[in-house]
Amino acid sequence: MKHAALALALWMGAFAGACGSTTPPPETAADKNDFDGESSPGDDATATSESAKAEKPAKSEKSAAADEGEEAEAPAKSTPIQATKFEADLKKIGINLKKIPELEKLPSAQKKKVMPLLQKALGYDTCQGCHAEGDFKKETRDMKVAREMWRHFVVPLRSESGGTLFCDSCHAGNEHVLNRKDKKAVQTFMEEEYQYKLARADKEDMECGTCHGDAMETKIIEKLWNIPK
Template identity: 35%
Template sequence: MNKATFFLTACIAAGSFAAACGAPPSPQSPDQQQQQAGEAPPGAPSSSAAPGSTVAPPGSAVPGGPATVPAAPMKPMAASAMATDLQNLGLDLKNLPALEKMEPNKLRKVMRTFTKALGAKCSDCHNESDYAAMTPMKKITLHMWNDYVRGLSLDSGEALYCDSCHQGRMKFLDRHDKKALGAWMDENFVDKMKRRDGKEHKCATCHGEPFNEDILARWTK
């Protein structure tokens, strides 16, 4: 079973993920479950737009994702503030399992850390009419988790997690000035991180050789 198939299967039970013995007849999304309980879904937006967000220019949005880009200056990478959240789930930030090998109940709780780290809601990645369906954003999540969160670490030895880069915003890279973006990436993605496998960390770690600028589009195929 490949990663995408396993991940799709794991997303049905307990409201949005499949139990090991199969999905319930009429699964509800985590958002729907929490609305019935009188709670707001994790990461749900307030009545006003998030500060520092604007409509993206054509072609800048990730397929299947919100069409926003940050208007505020890009923030430097930071040590994760979510180590305790993951420890409470029995997970070690320095030795995280692959998403496709995680128990469905634990996987659901980990996804709540995604909504917190990215300021997102469940429907930003899931198809609201079919939470089990694979989407472009689910594919990106698999790569981000397995290639970055598990494959890289901060050179300082501090905790690296989704919030280290996103810091509450799904889209945090400003692509309007490629020169400034390249300098920011060199300073943060290259100089501040290293590969866990001990190999040399450079632009090709993420972009490959030959250099592929739009890796997110490649991941969604």
């Protein structure tokens, strides 16, 4: 893990150095200090097939139709941060936007009113984007992810201007928002969008580690939040 932190520091340093000059973007520097450095041997070879599989388990319980678009689901370009369209809705539901509670702590009436917003933010056709058919209580992987996204992003983070950060700020109507094929592009995207265009409610500096942890774990969902694929 020391490796990862070092690679990141080097990479960030190289990027900072490139700032303000006409030197081309961090691509060159990132080349050497790619995140591959933190993976165990052989890890990288499985990375692509892993992320392809990641979509399977959730979908297999749902409609077969959802499977069809699977290839096309990863966007060609990662989705930039946008202002949430649901601030007024959230206020109307009665959520204190200055101090947003965790999803599971919302009073039941508010929780139910928030659900259609989650569906829209992720661009799901129906509630079964997350829920098992006919049973809203049955725990699914997508519910687990949704709860943690709310806890780690919606509660403690804000937009650049200090406004609400909601699911649609990052998802913009899509379940998948990252093009992970080009690692350097993902890193640049993360820095330009998730680090520079977001803020923390506690006013501390946004860093990669705010979301990825001090050891710079890139598999946030699986490793930091312990939600298996």
